[in-house]
Amino acid sequence: MPDILHRIGFKNVAPQAVFDALVTADGLSRWWTEGTTGQGSAVGDVVHFQFGDRGFFDMKVVAVEMPTHLRWQVVDGPAEWVGTHVNWDLRQEGDYTILLFRHEGWKEVVEFMHHCSTKWGGFLLSLKDLLEGRTASPWPRDVHIDNWCDQVAA
């Protein structure tokens, strides 16, 4: 099955600091969506990501090995996302913490998957901005990459 893949590095940021931004609503709300609620630090936890009145994702933590691995299962949200998994693998490499990101298990290569691939890249750059001390861009201040973003923000 096709996957969305990304690799990004966080300079002079420890793996634990990256991890913290992935497992708490406070951390997640600073780079992905301000509408984040819940907790995501233990297996079974569910985090809710709301994007105004336009949509949401519910992610259940199905694996966690602090601070190197986190795996979410999408349990509610757009039909194309439900049942897919989001994997976060972290390791230190010199001055960097390297993130290998994989959103896997898409049933088919739909146009929405293309969109989500580019959006994930943008949000990961937002996470990088946050952790390296620049201004991050969580929803609703995210970069509008295409007309679907305009609809979401309308």
Added chain:
Amino acid sequence: MPDILHRIGFKNVAPQAVFDALVTADGLSRWWTEGTTGQGSAVGDVVHFQFGDRGFFDMKVVAVEMPTHLRWQVVDGPAEWVGTHVNWDLRQEGDYTILLFRHEGWKEVVEFMHHCSTKWGGFLLSLKDLLEGRTASPWPRDVHIDNWCDQVAA
């Protein structure tokens, strides 16, 4: 075989204007790499993309339907890239020209593929910046997403 996918929209930009930025060295050098030479507007043309002394890609045009479709075959460059194809599909949708991008035919999901997925997203945002009148970020002024970019720029 796994693919890199992206979707991006260019607001108030005609498909032909996007296409022009994909088939001439002048256009390509403004958003991907300043080290672009050659011509890429006809089947059989080869465009050379140089990134200083750190590497290059040679792309052969294998399909062109102006201004909606362009397909490159990678004929020289990193081993992981040679033999892969890069597809550009454009269409108008309201105020936008929508690009569906697909870099397909990777033999296996290597870490370099994760890196290239994120880099392609960044360069497509550079193309969007160029076409929408902002400052683009071609190499060597591209966003350094990870430690591999630092090595490339060293």
